[in-house]
Amino acid sequence: MRKFWIVFFLIAFTTAEAQDFIDKAQINGSFQIDGQFYRPDDALGITDSIIGGRKMGLNGYGNITYTLGKFSAGMRYEAFLTPLAGFDPLQEGNGFPYLWASYQNDFVGVTVGNFYEQFGNGLILRSYEEWTLGYDNSINGMRVILRPSAGITIKGVYGTQRYFWQKYENGNRGIVRGLDAEVDLNQTIKGWESAAVRVLVGASGVSKYQKDNDPLYNLPENVGAWAGRLNLSAGKFNFATEYAYKINDPSAINNFIYHEGQAVLSSLSYSQPGLGVVLQLKRVDNFSFKSDRRVNGNAVDINFIPPINRTHSYSLAARYPYATQPNGEMGLQFQLNYKIPKGTALGGKYGTGIAVNFSQVNDIVRNPINDTTLVNTSGTLGYTSDFFKVSDSVFFRDFNIEIEKKINNKWKAVIQYMNLHYDIATIEGHAGEPAVKAHIGVIDLTHKFTSRKSLRMELQGLFTEQDEGDWAAAMLEYAIAPRWFFNVADQYNYGHPDADKRNHYYTVSMGYLKESTRVALTYGRQSEGVVCVGGVCRQVPASSGLTITISTNF
Amino acid sequence: MMRKSIFSLFALLLFFNLSLLAQSDIPQVTIKTLEGKPFSTSEITNDGKPVILSFWALWCKPCQKELDAFNENYADWQEETGVKIYAVSIDDSRSTARVMPMVNGKAWEFEVLLDPNSDLKRAMNVNMIPHTFLLDGEGKIVSQHTAYFEGAEFELYEKVKKIAGIE
Numbered sequence: 248m249r250k251f252w253i254v255f256f257l258i259a260f261t262t263a264e265a266q267d268f269i270d271k272a273q274i275n276g277s278f279q280i281d282g283q284f285y286r287p288d289d290a291l292g293i294t295d296s297i298i299g300g301r302k303m304g305l306n307g308y309g310n311i312t313y314t315l316g317k318f319s320a321g322m323r324y325e326a327f328l329t330p331l332a333g334f335d336p337l338q339e340g341n342g343f344p345y346l347w348a349s350y351q352n353d354f355v356g357v358t359v360g361n362f363y364e365q366f367g368n369g370l371i372l373r374s375y376e377e378w379t380l381g382y383d384n385s386i387n388g389m390r391v392i393l394r395p396s397a398g399i400t401i402k403g404v405y406g407t408q409r410y411f412w413q414k415y416e417n418g419n420r421g422i423v424r425g426l427d428a429e430v431d432l433n434q435t436i437k438g439w440e441s442a443a444v445r446v447l448v449g450a451s452g453v454s455k456y457q458k459d460n461d462p463l464y465n466l467p468e469n470v471g472a473w474a475g476r477l478n479l480s481a482g483k484f485n486f487a488t489e490y491a492y493k494i495n496d497p498s499a500i501n502n503f504i505y506h507e508g509q510a511v512l513s514s515l516s517y518s519q520p521g522l523g524v525v526l527q528l529k530r531v532d533n534f535s536f537k538s539d540r541r542v543n544g545n546a547v548d549i550n551f552i553p554p555i556n557r558t559h560s561y562s563l564a565a566r567y568p569y570a571t572q573p574n575g576e577m578g579l580q581f582q583l584n585y586k587i588p589k590g591t592a593l594g595g596k597y598g599t600g601i602a603v604n605f606s607q608v609n610d611i612v613r614n615p616i617n618d619t620t621l622v623n624t625s626g627t628l629g630y631t632s633d634f635f636k637v638s639d640s641v642f643f644r645d646f647n648i649e650i651e652k653k654i655n656n657k658w659k660a661v662i663q664y665m666n667l668h669y670d671i672a673t674i675e676g677h678a679g680e681p682a683v684k685a686h687i688g689v690i691d692l693t694h695k696f697t698s699r700k701s702l703r704m705e706l707q708g709l710f711t712e713q714d715e716g717d718w719a720a721a722m723l724e725y726a727i728a729p730r731w732f733f734n735v736a737d738q739y740n741y742g743h744p745d746a747d748k749r750n751h752y753y754t755v756s757m758g759y760l761k762e763s764t765r766v767a768l769t770y771g772r773q774s775e776g777v778v779c780v781g782g783v784c785r786q787v788p789a790s791s792g793l794t795i796t797i798s799t800n801f
Numbered sequence: 802m803m804r805k806s807i808f809s810l811f812a813l814l815l816f817f818n819l820s821l822l823a824q825s826d827i828p829q830v831t832i833k834t835l836e837g838k839p840f841s842t843s844e845i846t847n848d849g850k851p852v853i854l855s856f857w858a859l860w861c862k863p864c865q866k867e868l869d870a871f872n873e874n875y876a877d878w879q880e881e882t883g884v885k886i887y888a889v890s891i892d893d894s895r896s897t898a899r900v901m902p903m904v905n906g907k908a909w910e911f912e913v914l915l916d917p918n919s920d921l922k923r924a925m926n927v928n929m930i931p932h933t934f935l936l937d938g939e940g941k942i943v944s945q946h947t948a949y950f951e952g953a954e955f956e957l958y959e960k961v962k963k964i965a966g967i968e
Contacts, residue, residue, distance in 0.1 A: 523902025584906020
C-alpha cells in the first residue's frame with residue numbers, strides 16, 4: 248500500500264496535469280481536543296474508586312476537507328481515550344468514523360461514504376452530529392441530489408447509520424432508504440415569479456429495513472414513513488407546517504406496541520423591523536424512529552423531533568432543560584421580540600430590546616383499546632388517541648422575559664426572569680419525584696473600561712422547593728479583546744434539603760485566542776446536571792479537576 | 802495499513818497546499834434563506850468589496866452580542882468601506898421558526914441565512930460559535946476568529962478597512 252502511494256505521488260508530481268491536483272486544490276480543516284484530569288473530591292462524593300484509575304479523559308477530533316473544483320473529499324479522526332465523564336461508555340475508541348468523497352455540479356451532486364442529511368424539519372430523516380454531546384448518527388452509504396431545473400430539488404439517500412464504533416455487518420442494525428422532493432412554486436410556475444405569496448412545497452418518504460429475529464412477535468421488517476410540508480410567506484407573514492406519518496414500528500422505546508405514528512409541527516410568524524411574533528404548535532404520537540428497534544438510548548435515530556421551547560444560555564436557566572418525549576406530547580410556544588425605539592422614554596438613547604417567551608408541553612391522551620387490555624401493553628395496538636385532546640399532565644412549562652439595554656457607552660445589561668414547571672419524573676426518569684417549580688432570575692452586566700478591556704458580571708438565582716432546592720450563582724469575566732479572558736465563577740447549592748450537600752461549585756478559567764485558535768484552561772467543579780444541544784440531552788455527573796480545551800481551524 | 806496510507810496522503814496534500822491555505826474560497830453549499838428557500842453560498846458576493854460572514858444561533862448569547870455590536874456600527878461601516886455582513890444561523894428545526902421574528906425584533910439590518918443541519922458550518926470547519934470569517938473582494942477568506950468579547954468588533958473593522966484600502 249505504501250509503495251502504491253509513493254509511485255502515485257512520483258507520477259502525480261511529475262505530470263503537468265497533476266499539478267492542478269496540488270495547485271488548484273484547497274484544504275481546510277479543524278482540530279479540537281478536550282481533556283480532563285479528574286481528582287477525588289469528598290464533598291461531591293467522588294472517591295478514588297469512582298474514578299477507577301481513569302484519572303484522565305480525552306475527546307479529540309481532526310477534520311480535513313480537500314476540494315478541487317467540483318470534487319471534494321474529507322475525513323474525520325476521532326479519539327475518546329477514555330471518554331470524558333458523562334459520555335456514553337460505548338464512545339470509547341478511536342478511528343475514522345467519517346470518510347467521504349463527493350462530486351457536484353449545478354445539476355447533480357453525488358456523495359459516497361458518510362454524510363449528514365435532513366428532509367424538511369427532520370421529522371422522518373435527519374442525520375447530524377453534535378460534538379459536545381458525543382452524538383453522531385451519520386449515514387454511511389450513498390446520496391444523490393438532483394436539481395433538474397430551477398426551484399426543484401430531489402434527494403435520494405441509502406445506507407446504514409453510525410452506532411458508536413460498531414461496524415455494520417450481518418444486519419446487526421437496519422438499512423435506511425429515503426427520497427425527498429422540494430419545489431419552489433414561484434420558480435417553477437409561469438407567472439408566479441413575482442407573486443406576492445411565496446410558496447414552497449415538499450414531500451418525503453423513508454423506509455427502514457431490519458430483519459425480524461424476535462422469538463415472540465411478528466415484527467414489520469420494512470417500516471415506512473412519509474411526510475409532507477408547506478412554507479407560505481406573504482409580506483410580513485410566514486407560515487410553515489409539516490405532517491409526518493409512520494406505520495406501526497414496535498420498539499424498545501414504545502414498549503413494542505403496534506401503534507402507528509404521527510407528528511405535526513406548525514408555525515406562524517409576523518415580523519417587521521423592531522417587532523417579531525411567532526406561534527408554534529406541535530403534536531407527537533409514538534414517533535421514535537430508529538434504525539435499530541432494540542436501542543433505547545440516544546443513538547441511531549433516523550428522525551429528529553424538535554423540542555419547541557427556548558434553549559437557555561445562562562447556566563441556572565438551563566439547569567432543567569426539556570427533552571422531546573417521542574412517545575407522545577403536545578406543545579405550543581409563543582415568542583415576542585420588540586425593540587423599544589431610540590429616543591423614546593423607555594427606549595433611551597440606544598433603544599431597549601424585549602423578548603417574551605412562553606412554552607408548554609403536555610402529554611397526549613391515551614385510551615385503552617378495549618376493556619380488558621391495559622394501555623401500552625406490549626404486542627397490542629397500545630392505545631387509541633384523540634388527535635385534538637390534550638392530557639392534563641404537564642411535562643414542561645417555561646415563561647420567560649428578557650430585557651436588553653445599553654445604558655451608555657460604558658454599561659450594557661441583560662435581565663431575565665423565568666418561571667418553570669419541569670416534570671423531572673418523566674424527563675429525567677426520576678420516578679415518583681414531584682415536578683420542579685422554580686423561579687429563576689439572571690442579571691448580566693458588562694462594563695467597558697477601554698475599547699478593548701471589559702468586565703462582565705453575572706448574578707443568577709434559582710428558587711425552588713423541589714429537587715436540590717435553591718441555587719445562587721455569580722461569575723466575573725475580565726476580557727482583553729480579542730485575545731485574553733479570565734473567568735471566576737461559583738454556583739452555590741445553598742438550599743439543598745440535605746445540609747451536607749450544600750456545595751460550592753467553583754471554577755477558575757482562562758483562555759487565549761488568536762484568530763480561530765482557542766486555548767482554554769478550567770480548574771474546579773462541575774455540578775451534576777443535564778447538557779442539551781439541539782434537542783439531544785446528556786446527563787453529566789459531578790466532577791472535579793482540570794479541563795483543557797484546544798481548538799483550531801484552518 | 803490503509804489508515805496509515807490515507808493519513809500520509811492527507812499529510813502530503815497538506816504540506817503541498819500550505820502556501821494556498823490563506824486563499825480559500827467559501828465552499829459551495831446550498832443553505833436556506835429566512836423564508837426557507839434554497840440559497841447557494843456562491844451568491845455571497847459584494848461587488849469586489851469585503852464581506853463579513855458570521856455563524857450564530859439563538860441559544861448563543863455572545864453571538865448575539867457580537868451581531869448587536871456589528872448592527873450598531875453597520876451604517877457607518879457600510880458608508881466607509883461598503884462591507885456587507887451575512888449572519889448564518891445554525892439553529893436547527895427546533896428554533897428556525899423563531900429566527901426571523903428575532904432578527905426583525907432586534908432590527909438587525911444585515912442579511913441572515915439559515916443552516917439548519919450545519920452543512921455550511923461543517924464545510925467551513927467551524928467548531929464553536931461565534932465564529933466569524935472575513936472575505937476580501939474576491940471572496941477569499943483572509944481572516945477568521947472565534948468567540949466574542951466587548952470591543953473585538955473594532956479589531957475586525959481595522960482589517961475590513963485594510964482590505965477596502967482605507968487606512
